[in-house]
Structure formats: C-alpha cells, structure tokens
Amino acid sequence: MSEPRTFLQELLDAGLFIDTGVKGLYARSGAFEHLISGIDSAFAALGAPERPEVVRFPPGMNRRHFEKSGYLKSFPQLAGTVHAFCGSHHDHQDLLGKLAEDEDWTGGQAATDVVLTPAACYPLYPVVAQRGPLPKGGATFDLQSYCFRHEPSDDPARMQLFRMHEIVRLGASDEVVEFRAAWLERGQALINRLELPFTLDLANDPFFGRGGKLMAAGQRSQQLKFELLVPIRNDDQLTACLSFNYHQDHFGETWGLRTHDGDVAHTACIGVGLERTALALIRHHGFDVSAWPTGVRRTLWGEG
Amino acid sequence: MSEPRTFLQELLDAGLFIDTGVKGLYARSGAFEHLISGIDSAFAALGAPERPEVVRFPPGMNRRHFEKSGYLKSFPQLAGTVHAFCGSHHDHQDLLGKLAEDEDWTGGQAATDVVLTPAACYPLYPVVAQRGPLPKGGATFDLQSYCFRHEPSDDPARMQLFRMHEIVRLGASDEVVEFRAAWLERGQALINRLELPFTLDLANDPFFGRGGKLMAAGQRSQQLKFELLVPIRNDDQLTACLSFNYHQDHFGETWGLRTHDGDVAHTACIGVGLERTALALIRHHGFDVSAWPTGVRRTLWGEG
Numbered sequence: 001m002s003e004p005r006t007f008l009q010e011l012l013d014a015g016l017f018i019d020t021g022v023k024g025l026y027a028r029s030g031a032f033e034h035l036i037s038g039i040d041s042a043f044a045a046l047g048a049p050e051r052p053e054v055v056r057f058p059p060g061m062n063r064r065h066f067e068k069s070g071y072l073k074s075f076p077q078l079a080g081t082v083h084a085f086c087g088s089h090h091d092h093q094d095l096l097g098k099l100a101e102d103e104d105w106t107g108g109q110a111a112t113d114v115v116l117t118p119a120a121c122y123p124l125y126p127v128v129a130q131r132g133p134l135p136k137g138g139a140t141f142d143l144q145s146y147c148f149r150h151e152p153s154d155d156p157a158r159m160q161l162f163r164m165h166e167i168v169r170l171g172a173s174d175e176v177v178e179f180r181a182a183w184l185e186r187g188q189a190l191i192n193r194l195e196l197p198f199t200l201d202l203a204n205d206p207f208f209g210r211g212g213k214l215m216a217a218g219q220r221s222q223q224l225k226f227e228l229l230v231p232i233r234n235d236d237q238l239t240a241c242l243s244f245n246y247h248q249d250h251f252g253e254t255w256g257l258r259t260h261d262g263d264v265a266h267t268a269c270i271g272v273g274l275e276r277t278a279l280a281l282i283r284h285h286g287f288d289v290s291a292w293p294t295g296v297r298r299t300l301w302g303e304g
Numbered sequence: 305m306s307e308p309r310t311f312l313q314e315l316l317d318a319g320l321f322i323d324t325g326v327k328g329l330y331a332r333s334g335a336f337e338h339l340i341s342g343i344d345s346a347f348a349a350l351g352a353p354e355r356p357e358v359v360r361f362p363p364g365m366n367r368r369h370f371e372k373s374g375y376l377k378s379f380p381q382l383a384g385t386v387h388a389f390c391g392s393h394h395d396h397q398d399l400l401g402k403l404a405e406d407e408d409w410t411g412g413q414a415a416t417d418v419v420l421t422p423a424a425c426y427p428l429y430p431v432v433a434q435r436g437p438l439p440k441g442g443a444t445f446d447l448q449s450y451c452f453r454h455e456p457s458d459d460p461a462r463m464q465l466f467r468m469h470e471i472v473r474l475g476a477s478d479e480v481v482e483f484r485a486a487w488l489e490r491g492q493a494l495i496n497r498l499e500l501p502f503t504l505d506l507a508n509d510p511f512f513g514r515g516g517k518l519m520a521a522g523q524r525s526q527q528l529k530f531e532l533l534v535p536i537r538n539d540d541q542l543t544a545c546l547s548f549n550y551h552q553d554h555f556g557e558t559w560g561l562r563t564h565d566g567d568v569a570h571t572a573c574i575g576v577g578l579e580r581t582a583l584a585l586i587r588h589h590g591f592d593v594s595a596w597p598t599g600v601r602r603t604l605w606g607e608g
Binding site: 057113 | 322323324325326327329330331332333334336337357358359360361362363364365366367368369371376377380381382383384385386387388389390391393396399400403408409410413415416417418420427430431434446450452454456463464465466512513514
C-alpha cells in the first residue's frame with residue numbers, strides 16, 4: 001500500500017505551490033496569490049475603523065535596529081543576516097575557484113547593514129520613536145511584509161519566507177490592553193466568517209537555549225501571547241494563524257517610546273500569517289475555490 | 305543661501321518615504337504603495353494578451369540555483385547571501401557578549417540555503433527546466449518580486465530592496481526575438497500614456513572587475529540589452545525604468561531548457577522597476593496625485 005499523499009504534495013500536484021529545491025521556500029501560482037490578497041484585504045478591513053497609518057517596509061531592516069531590538073537574545077536561531085562580497089579582483093578569482101571546485105565560497109561574505117525582517121512590526125518601533133512622543137490617544141499602524149525565519153521544514157505551514165499582516169498599537173497601557181481585547185474578538189469573528197475550526201489558546205514564543213523555558217513560562221503566566229490555532233497539516237497538529245501579543249513596555253523601554261503624557265509607551269500587535277490562513281482555507285474547503293461556501297468567498301473577495 | 309532640497313529629502317518630507325537609517329532602505333506610505341499597485345497593474349495588463357502564467361516567488365531563492373546561474377561571475381558585488389546562527393548555548397553567550405561590547409558578532413553566522421533574489425526571473429529558469437521541454441510555441445511567465453542589490457546609495461531610485469515586475473519569454477530564438485521587439489514598442493507606449501519624458505538606449509549590465517568592460521562591450525555590440533530611461537533624481541541623470549533583455553541561449557544552456565523541437569531554448573525578459581517608475585511619476589507630475597493628468601490616472605487606476 002502506498003503512503004497517503006501529504007498536504008504539501010497535494011499543493012505541489014495542484015500547482016498552487018512550485019518546488020524550489022529548498023524546504024520552506026516555494027513559488028506560488030496566481031490562484032494562490034489571489035487567495036492571499038483576499039485574506040490580506042479582509043484582515044485590513046477589520047482594522048479600518050481604527051484608521052491605522054499604513055506603512056510598508058521592504059523585507060529587510062536596519063541591522064543596528066535589529067541588534068538593539070533584543071531579538072538575538074531570544075531567537076538567534078531564526079534570524080537571517082544579509083551578507084555581501086566586498087573584495088578585490090583577486091578575492092573574486094578565489095571565490096570563483098572555490099565555486100568551481102564545489103568548495104564553500106561563502107566564508108568571505110561580509111555582513112551588510114541589512115537583516116531580514118523577523119516579524120512585520122520589528123522595523124516600526126525605532127521609526128516611530130524618531131517622531132517624538134506619541135499623539136494623544138496613541139497611534140495605530142497597518143503593516144504587511146515578508147518575514148524570514150530560519151526553520152527549514154516539510155510542513156507547508158512553516159515557511160522560511162512568508163507574509164505577515166499586522167495591526168500595531170502604541171499608547172498608554174490601558175489603551176493597548178483594550179486594543180488587544182477587542183482584537184481577540186475580531187480575530188475570532190473573522191475566522192468564524194471564513195468557516196474554519198479553531199482554538200484560541202495561551203502561547204509562548206520559541207525562546208532559544210537554557211533560559212528559554214523560563215522566559216516562555218513567564219510569557220504564559222502573564223498572558224502576553226494568545227494564538228488562534230487551526231489544524232492545517234493534519235487533524236492532530238494545530239498551527240497558529242493569528243497571534244495577539246502584548247509587549248508591555250518592552251519596545252517602549254528599548255526605543256524610548258513615550259506617550260503624550262511622557263510615560264513609557266506600551267505596545268501590542270495582532271498578526272495574521274497570510275500563507276497559513278490560505279492553507280487553512282484550502283485544507284478545510286478544498287482545492288476548488290469556486291465550490292467554497294458563499295460567505296467565505298464574500299468575506300475574501302466581496303463576491304456573491 | 306541654503307542648499308536646494310534633494311528629491312530624497314522631498315520624498316521624506318512629504319511622508320512618502322520613511323527613513324530607516326540605512327541608505328537605499330526606506331519604508332513607504334500607503335499613498336506611495338497605491339501608486340506602486342497602479343504601475344504594477346498597468347504593466348501586467350500590457351502582458352495580458354499573451355496569457356502569461358503568473359508565478360510569484362518569495363524574495364529569496366535556492367542558493368544552489370543562484371550559484372549555477374552565473375550571477376557570481378558577473379555581479380558578485382551586488383548579491384546578498386542569507387546567513388544564520390547555527391551554534392550552541394556557549395556560542396550564543398559569546399555572540400551576546402560581542403554584541404554587548406559593540407564588537408562584530410557576525411563572524412559566526414553560517415550561509416543558509418537561501419540567497420536574496422537578484423532579479424525577478426533568476427529563480428524561474430531552473431523551475432521551468434524541471435518541467436521538461438517547453439510546449440509548442442514556448443512559454444511566457446508573469447513574475448513580480450522584491451530584489452536585493454548591495455549598492456547603498458543616496459539616490460532614491462537606487463534602493464537595496466526594490467520590486468521588479470517581469471514578463472519572461474522562453475522559446476525558439478525567433479519567437480523570443482519577436483517578443484522583445486513587440487515589448488520595445490509596448491513599453492514605450494506605456495510610458496507615453498504615463499506622460500513621462502524618456503530615452504530608449506542600448507545598455508549593458510554593471511559587470512564586475514577587470515573583465516567587466518569586455519563583457520559590457522560584447523553585450524552592447526550584440527544589442528542584448530535596451531533600457532528605457534527617465535530623468536528622476538535630477539534633469540541631467542537618466543535612470544532605467546524598464547529594461548528589455550535578450551539572453552540568447554545563456555539560461556537555456558545553463559539549465560538545459562529545451563524547446564518542443566529539442567533545441568536549446570532562448571530567453572528574454574522585460575522588467576519594470578516599480579519604485580523607479582513611481583518616483584518618475586512623482587518627479588514629473590508632482591506630489592499631488594489628484595492633480596495628475598486624467599490620462600495618467602486612468603492608465604494607473606482606471607479612473608476618470
């Protein structure tokens with residue numbers, strides 16, 4: 001008896017994903033991208049009443065900002081630094097010689113000023129801090145970008161390069177806490193309209209190393225992170241499609257973010273994984289989009 | 305007398321660009337992105353009659369494919385390799401120690417399987433080669449992705465991370481030559497509808513090192529590259545907004561791409577720099593988009 005096809009194999013066979021030879025790095029068809037754009041719009045529409053400022057960062061950020069963010073303390077294993085050749089003609093000949101002999105040629109690559117964006121909101125905080133204290137009532141931003149995580153995997157819902165749409169709130173602690181509470185409701189309402197099964201749960205980030213367990217426990221005990229989870233790869237494995245994060249004053253302290261009243265600003269962000277949510281929809285409603293429930297299609301593309 | 309503001313400064317002052325502290329790396333406002341999406345759609349519409357297959361790659365590609373492409377021979381200085389921390393708890397402590405002392409901590413980063421995409425079409429050829437010989441009449445693809453070039457610059461039209469939309473043709477040499485000739489006309493027609501001044505000229509790529517001049521001269525003498533140039537940064541400096549490239553059998557030989565008849569396939573690509581074209585429009589029509597000529601707005605957004 002042959003093995004059942006994996007979900008990844010089904011996606012490849014249907015032409016929605018195209019293999020690039022690297023785990024977690026796929027090209028996608030126009031049909032898949034149409035689905036991504038529907039989810040992107042539906043999520044942005046949820047945030048529209050708050051009139052967020054739309055900002056779009058490229059998929060890379062300032063290395064100095066990244067270093068200062070604290071990411072390397074918690075998740076060094078996931079970050080991607082961008083390196084470049086800065087050598088002479090002689091160095092170039094040496095590089096090409098190694099390449100021809102199938103030897104490692106990358107040792108001479110030097111770190112540039114750019115690091116791949118690890119989460120859509122990381123480049124935002126230093127940029128907002130440059131503007132001075134927040135306006136009265138705080139500020140809200142709408143972000144979307146490619147993010148990189150070095151975690152090669154056979155799970156199609158765990159890519160190395162993927163898109164995240166985020167709504168970010170900066171302000172006084174009560175404003176930020178209220179924002180996250182409202183979005184816990186909104187996020188569930190969206191996934192209900194998309195007719196997907198889900199669980200909402202306390203969660204923690206994948207902190208690195210020996211101290212990681214302690215940090216994860218602290219994050220859980222303070223209820224700083226919630227995830228909305230959907231079975232995607234298979235029925236027994238839940239994947240986070242949305243996350244609802246309260247950072248307390250972590251980024252406020254790091255970047256000197258101040259409220260209108262001069263207090264250290266608190267921050268929160270709500271993120272949706274666009275590819276993950278697309279995969280959840282395919283998993284639960286099938287590969288034939290035209291046969292999806294009318295309400296789902298209306299939510300995504302205003303059809304019906 | 306104070307210096308006149310540069311175009312970059314005007315973009316920052318108008319809030320269309322947001323400084324990230326790294327040359328050639330900017331966040332953009334929603335208004336700027338609306339402009340990008342208009343150009344993107346107008347360019348795709350030009351290619352629609354050819355019914356290209358839409359494929360979207362993430363901003364990184366398979367390092368093995370990149371190595372085999374020949375890019376490192378010609379443009380080693382522009383490429384961005386992605387590196388990651390793969391060490392132990394002890395290595396992590398060492399990294400954090402260096403970071404705290406403001407020493408270079410990047411020496412231990414190891415090259416991953418991912419390289420930033422240097423041009424939208426580079427990841428395509430090996431993927432198409434996997435499918436076997438081309439169908440009769442060849443194949444046409446519509447691509448769009450972020451690209452990376454390590455060339456930090458004060459020129460807002462020369463970013464390190466920028467978006468390129470490409471139409472790529474693979475087939476017999478006559479099919480591919482005819483495609484490029486048709487697009488030389490179409491590209492000019494589009495820029496005319498956008499009411500931008502331009503020059504069409506023979507061009508060459510920025511080949512590296514001592515042999516670079518010879519390769520550039522060969523590319524010119526064979527008329528392999530044309531560029532459509534618009535003054536953007538100032539009146540005296542022309543910037544390529546579109547390029548029309550005939551690769552002869554370079555990628556066909558490299559990847560074993562075959563036509564329906566079993567010959568080595570030829571390839572050509574037409575690329576538009578989305579940010580560059582947006583900047584050209586702002587430069588020539590002003591910062592108030594609502595005051596732009598009706599025909600330009602109709603071409604971009606179907607308005608009027």
